[in-house]
Amino acid sequence: MKATMAIRQAVRPWVLKADFRILVGVSGGADSMALAIATLLETKSAGIEAVAIIIDHQLQEGSTQVASRTREKLLELGFDEVDLVQVDVVLSDGMESSARRARFQAFEAAIAKYQPDYFFLAHTKNDQAESVLLGLARGSGTRSLSGIAQVNGKFIRPLLELDRELTESACRENGIAPWEDPHNSDLQYARVRVRRQVLPLLESTLGPGIISALARSSTILREDADALDLLAGQIYSTVEPSNLDISVLEGLPKALRIRVLRLAIYGLGAPEGSLSADHLAPVEALITNWHGQGEISLPGGVKAERISGRLSLSHQSS
Numbered sequence: 001m002k003a004t005m006a007i008r009q010a011v012r013p014w015v016l017k018a019d020f021r022i023l024v025g026v027s028g029g030a031d032s033m034a035l036a037i038a039t040l041l042e043t044k045s046a047g048i049e050a051v052a053i054i055i056d057h058q059l060q061e062g063s064t065q066v067a068s069r070t071r072e073k074l075l076e077l078g079f080d081e082v083d084l085v086q087v088d089v090v091l092s093d094g095m096e097s098s099a100r101r102a103r104f105q106a107f108e109a110a111i112a113k114y115q116p117d118y119f120f121l122a123h124t125k126n127d128q129a130e131s132v133l134l135g136l137a138r139g140s141g142t143r144s145l146s147g148i149a150q151v152n153g154k155f156i157r158p159l160l161e162l163d164r165e166l167t168e169s170a171c172r173e174n175g176i177a178p179w180e181d182p183h184n185s186d187l188q189y190a191r192v193r194v195r196r197q198v199l200p201l202l203e204s205t206l207g208p209g210i211i212s213a214l215a216r217s218s219t220i221l222r223e224d225a226d227a228l229d230l231l232a233g234q235i236y237s238t239v240e241p242s243n244l245d246i247s248v249l250e251g252l253p254k255a256l257r258i259r260v261l262r263l264a265i266y267g268l269g270a271p272e273g274s275l276s277a278d279h280l281a282p283v284e285a286l287i288t289n290w291h292g293q294g295e296i297s298l299p300g301g302v303k304a305e306r307i308s309g310r311l312s313l314s315h316q317s318s
Contacts, residue, residue, distance in 0.1 A: 001173050002169075002173075003034075003166050003167075003169035003170040003172075003173055004034075004037060004038065004041075004170045004173050004174060006162065006166055006170075007034050007035065007037070007038040007158075007159065007162065007166065007167065007170050008038040008041055008042055010038070010158045010159055010161070010162055011035070011038045011039055011042050011120070011158045012042050014118055014120070014156050014158055015039070015042040015043055015045075015046050015048055016046060017117070017118075018043075018046070018048050018116075018117035018118060019048075019117055020048065020049065020115075020116070020117055021048065021049040021050070021051060021114060021115070021116040021117060022039060022043055022048060022049070022050050022051070022116055022117060022118050022119075022120060023050075023051050023052075023053050023107075023110055023111070023114055023116045023118070023119040023120065024036050024039045024050060024051070024052050024053065024119070024120040024122075025052075025053050025054075025055070025103075025107065025119065025120065025121050025122065026052045026053065026054050026070060026074060026082075026122075027054070027055070027070070027122075027179070027181070028054075028066055028067070028069070028070035028073075028178060028179035029122075029178050029179055029180070029181060029184075030164065030167045030168045030170075030171050030178040031122040031123070031124055031127075031159065031164060031167045032122040033070075033073075033167075033171055033176050033178050034122070034159075034166075034167035034168075034170035034171055035120055035121075035122040035158070035159060035167070036052055036074060036077070036079075037077065037170065037171075037174055037176070038170070039120055040077060040078055040079060044078070048117075049080070049081075050079060051079070051080075051081045051082070051083060051114055051116070052071075052074045052079050052081070052082040052083070053082075053083050053085065053106075053107065053110045053119075054067050054070055054071055054074075054082065054083070054084045054085065055067075055085055055087055055102075055103050055106050055107075056084060056085065056086045056087070057087055057089050057099050057102065057103065058086055058087070058088065058089070059089055059095070059099065060182060060183075064086070066179055067084050067086075068084070069179075070179065071084050073176070077174075083110060085106045085109075085110070087102040087103065087105070087106050088102065089102045090102070095183075095189070096189060096191065107119060107155075111154055116154065117154070118154055118155075118156045119154050119155050119156065120156055120157075120158060121155055121156070121157050122157075122159055122167070123148050123157045123159065123160060124159045124160065124162055124163055124164050124166075124167060125159075125160060125161060125162060125163045125164075125211055125212065125215045126163055126164040126195070126199075126211055127148060127160075128147045128148055128160055128214070128215040128218050129199065129210070129211040129212075129214035129215055129218075130191055130194045130195055130199070131147040131148055131218070132145055132147050132214045132215075132217060132218050133194050133198060133199070133214065134190060134191060134194060135147070137190070139277075141277070142221050142224055142225040142228070142255075143225045143229075145217075145218065145221045146218050146219075146221040146222030146224075146225050147215075147218035147221075147222065148160065148218075149222065160215070161215070163211065163212075199211065228255055228256060228259060229259060231256055231259075232256050232259030232260050232262075232263060233263065235252070235256065235260055236260050236263045236264065239260070239264075241263075241264045241267050241268070241313065242264070242268065242312065242313045242314065243310050243311075243312055243313075244260075244264060244310060244311040244313070245309070245310055245311075246286075246287055246290075246306065246309050246310055246311055247309070249261075249287045249311065250287050250288060254284070257284065257287070258280055258284065261280055261283055261284065262275055262280070264313055265283075265298055265302050265304070265313065268300075268302045268313050268314070268315045269300045269301060269302055269315045270298055270299045270300035270302045271299055271300050274299035274300065275298070275299065279298055279299065282296050283296055283298070283304045283311075286304065286305070286306040286311055287306075287311060290306060293306070300315070301315055301316045302314070302315050302316075303315075303316055
């Protein structure tokens with residue numbers, strides 16, 4: 001039971017910090033089933049309640065049967081409570097993003113219902129490496145390249161330093177045949193192409209260890225991004241957000257200046273996550289390459305213009 005023990009050791013520190021209850025998201029795949037087993041064993045030892053949360057996205061034929069079988073298996077393993085939640089996925093910005101949004105809305109509802117200490121999610125080192133490569137392909141910044149956070153509020157990912165091979169071994173050790181999501185073999189999805197084609201090619205041409213190297217890079221980049229965000233927040237707290245002094249902004253390194261601009265624009269009402277590099281480039285040009293440009297329109301009805309040596313930001317309701 002070597003693999004199971006390794007996963008239990010990853011879960012244990014978080015269980016020991018808990019006082020009452022831990023939720024664990026389970027899809028029926030190898031990663032989440034291995035996490036569920038380890039969580040159940042550790043919480044029983046610690047006298048903490050564990051509740052499994054299964055989300056049925058209703059996107060595939062037979063998804064309800066898969067979710068029901070997963071629930072039955074978890075009850076057989078020893079879970080006292082398994083909550084199966086069906087969600088309606090509104091396709092607005094791609095299948096993966098839309099499903100993720102619906103899933104996390106259900107997760108947040110489960111947190112409100114059960115009031116847990118933590119909510120465990122089963123992302124592994126492989127997921128982290130895939131996220132870094134996808135960020136590189138998009139030309140994203142430091143925050144995107146930093147990948148998946150281990151801790152995000154009550155959401156905890158205990159397996160981020162462990163690989164998928166270990167979770168598959170843990171399932172075999174416990175006699176579990178995990179569900180294979182057909183979407184994980186569908187090459188129309190960028191993440192699947194990275195998993196099935198890009199990473200194996202990198203491993204074969206550059207040598208083994210690419211997944212671990214990408215995961216380490218994500219950790220370093222996250223630390224850098226956290227430091228820059230902290231500094232930008234400190235600067236932002238000293239300025240007037242809607243009337244920024246150009247002389248202050250132009251004296252900042254670009255990495256900090258862009259972050260201060262993001263904070264100010266989001267603070268004026270731009271939807272969180274809506275600002276791209278293309279949105280921010282003309283705003284920054286008002287500071288660093290001024291030659292009489294006019295007003296700039298930004299997401300959420302925010303406007304930016306340079307007036308008398310200051311960057312004026314305003315919000316116009318539709």
